[in-house]
Amino acid sequence: MDFRLSEEQVAMGGAVRRRLDRHLDLARVAQYADAPSAGLDAELRRAAAELDWLGVTAAPPDGGLGLGLLDLAVVAEALGAGLAPAGVGTAMAACDVLATSIDPEQRRRWLAPMVAGELVGATALRAPGGSWDRAGIAVTATGDGLLDSGTGIATGDGPLNGGAGIATGEFLLDGDAGISGQAEDADLLLVAATTATGPAVFVVPAGHPGVSIRPVETVDRTVRAARVSLTGVPAEPLSWAHADGFEHVVRRLTVLVSADLVGAAGTALRITLDHLRARRQFGRAIGSFQAIQHELAELYVAWTTITQALWYTAHAHDTGRDDAVLMTSVVKSRAADLARRMSAAMVQFHGAMGFTWEHSAHLFFKRLHRDAYDFGDDGWHDPIIATAAIGPGTHPPQSLPGGPP
Template identity: 35%
Template structure:
């Protein structure tokens, strides 16, 4: 079986990447990164996410969405990772997924169209429990609704007080959210929560795969031009072999993420194993590729002025979300032995 993106999915990927390269490049990312007092939520990027359907990707068509699946969502996530793009896209998509899978008809009608069109910002966390303090919530400070755990399942939290939390990754913003009891999502069974965690893990892994590919591509391009002893440094065996190994690792991660997204959508046996493999491979590949990006750019790679640290810091933060590579390998062992 030949398993790859369809032409439509490739076009979707190209549209996201084209917008980021032309309208929200790394210079725009740097403005967000260095504006430590800002909310990290650029209005122009959010408008594009709404206008181009990035937010509506998994929302049903009868709720103002595109009615697509996790495969298409991971296409967007990978492109956003490659662009080190800020903003609450993933939290909003996951909040919509929680409402779609576990919400009542009234909750779906109230929230899905607003989340799909960008009229509302969502956040999603499985840390902590409502009521109580929810720590390190991505974009909790700008969210209109936060999906969080409760003693009985999941709840929609609105009107919460959020306090900014520091993060070395300036491409995102974190907040501590003081959550009330919230409004219960009636369909939030243990199985649904597990599926939502799997979907969240796949989107994080896709972001990591995008980071990893961009890091390798930029490093290869630079080392073809940078010369030492009269020849490109990329011609040195120690460097080109290391970059070839990274290319293989990133390719394996990309395919693992793609398959995991399909397995979750299709509810295949072994989907949980596929998700664990994808997250382990993507986390390892992204951290290794971004570390090599810094090293193989030479002295400039270590500076604040170069963009390498955007990718490295984003990779280090995301590699630990929903279980780092070691935790995923433990899960793989449990599922297969």
Template identity: 30%
Template sequence: MTDLLYSEEEEALRSAVRELLADHCDAADVLARVESDTPYDRSLWKALAQDMGLAGLLVPEAQGGQGASHREAAVVLEELGRAVAPVPYLTSAVVATEALLACKGDDAAKLLTELASGRTVAALAVGLSALPGGPHGLVRQEGGALHGELTAVADAAHADVLLVPAQDGGLYAVPASDTATVTVTPQISLDLTRPLAKVAFHGASGHRLTDDAPTAVRRALRTGAGLLASEQLGVADWCLTETVRYLKERKQFNRPVGGFQALKHRLAGLWLEVVNLRAAARYAADALATGSEDTDVAVAVAEAYAAPVAVHAAEEALQLHGGIGMTWEHPAHLYLKRAKADSIAYGTAGAHREALAALVGLEPPL
């Protein structure tokens, strides 16, 4: 029987990551960064990726990684969600890494080693809203060079390498530093802690990593969707915890606001949603880790449920904090924006419900 409880090793990992984030990623620092032109926190990424070795959790030990599983990566993403950390962990250490793990050959193995070291950041050049197995933008391959434009690519502005699927079925590794043939233009993003960009290729050259880009991209997006639920769990859990703490301290009519029955009912309902989300997210992470035959179903269930819960938790936090929750200085808006942006990442909840219905043979009503 599958054990979805956190192991001692996973709890120790959580404690270490939470302690690091408490020291390097408090709310004031995140707010200051999103107000600047450099939301990406390089010092935090170095501490996470290089000093703790978390960039290589999913990379086999033979390629210089930790050889851990998706369960451990999910724990890291929970904590990053709790801190709305402005680092490319999901896009580089999870999605791009999974795409490379689907590739064979020395070029892919070398790039995996570089990602595991934390010194290289990669981004899969696919729009953030792309559904696993669904359509997404492709560039043209003409005369050995890549041409085309892709939009809403998450963390592309901070990537050293872009993994680019092309119409010829190949997946190419293109250096982002080749500014003569690669143009990365920041786009306005609701979530300022995970910036988006438009990427244009003007005759760019790259290493062909595989002839089966669709399989690599589907694997990467499925893993991204499944583990995104853990990030959304972290967002929802922070919102619930902080709201409960605030309502215990905030007084009205000389008694804590949290003692009012109407608010107790709202928070109790939200707690149940978060508990159920934890179960769904843990099941998706475990299915990915074990290669279960139910992985597609587990991922679809997790994402169909996670997005509405995370958004609801962030909305409740914003409202129940009262006037202070509406201010820019309070971090509640960062969590609402992350929850909203995540609700369309790697497929909307509605798209995942449709995918789930198809997987289990549930026909739509006539």
């Protein structure tokens, strides 16, 4: 299949990159990594709301563009190419999760304000040490007809809906929701929880007394993360048309993480090539040495192939193709392998300067490795691919903790 991005999608990605080039170069990213700033995160979210990045997949009645996952992945790839701090990507992901709701009133209450930048959302879909599927959910939803009418979600000068709290409030959530990116900034959290009928994602007021948000140190400091736990928190489940709504959401976010990874890997490759053209040894640019050329050629082919596969996978989700599920695992597996190879090559080919704090190599190394493991690396996805391609029982049991059953 000859699959290519449309002119509009290419232009959209270019517009995001130009914005980042003007307002968020790598020097500013490095400053953020040294001292993560809620101010920069808020600035990026405001820009994302103004430029319609948050509402790419939201319907026009909800303030969005009504486009597909492929278009959102184009934006995510451009953000990854600029190593944009994770706050804007987290807000985009939360909007995309809420956009899967089939309840127009639910989207009006929560999604429309998020798209407009009036509310900040974050996702919490996995418990510490849990697997990247429903087996990894450690939050339980219980109760029926329970409503805490005094919580609300603060926005501006007062609570949303006049202090009426979560509109349905039929469940109470308890448990460890794991580590969530940008949870400290969030007005609402989208939390995965188990119910009597299977997993669901709930809208949770981040300011409720039963919500504990404790900052944690991260290796990749372009994300400000926190551990989230809940005790008796009223929550509203998202309305989904199918029982596999949770898996559907996880696969979409897996595609977005893969897009961020591909973007970061592409910039890492370009920076490394520029260095190899400029750095000279024995009177020649070191990029002219055959051994280095071979390695770079292999990395370029891998990056190009995975990028094209990523676009096809997002397209497959948008068009409901049968191979969308398999391709999600294929792309994430290969992207995780690329992340390790590209980050190692960047550090190695820069020589001693690649190990210094002043050079950007360590920023790419950390971002690529975080993306590699987020929503599963090749060790997680390869057994899924084997089962789909060959059949169940044809591969060894997963030996890693938290691996798929």
